[in-house]
Amino acid sequence: MKISVVTASYNYQDYIKETIQSVLDQTYKDWELIIVDDCSTDNSVEVIKSYKDDRIKLFVNEKNLGLKETVRRGIEKATGDWIVFLESDDILTSDNIEKKVKIVKKYPEVNLIFNDCEFF
Secondary structure (H helix, E strand, O other), rough: EEEEEEEEEOOOOOOHHHHHHHHHHHHOOOOEEEEEEOOOOOHHHHHOOOHOOOOOEEEEEOOOOOHHHHHHHHHHOOOOOEEEEEEOOOOOOOHHHHHHHHHHHHHOOOOOOOOOOOOO
């Protein structure tokens, strides 16, 4: 089961490394990270491009579309069976996707999974 992690990015050069690393550190490995950059004016795109993992896919909007349309574009680009939404200044625990996949396999009728978050 392939999981698509969809992240919208706009001027998050100071945080996007941790976000990407949290996906790379997942115990579940069948994922793709779809990052859609909404015309950042900082070095976000360069930071994202510095990762050389084929599962990380960057799309850059030609013009600023705003969060809703940027997320929508990420969903359209996703090829996974399920989508995990991840903000570009958030991180996942290393077993986050693995736990969600276990739930989906145990309860195949489930359509939506959400979890608590920890503020830091």
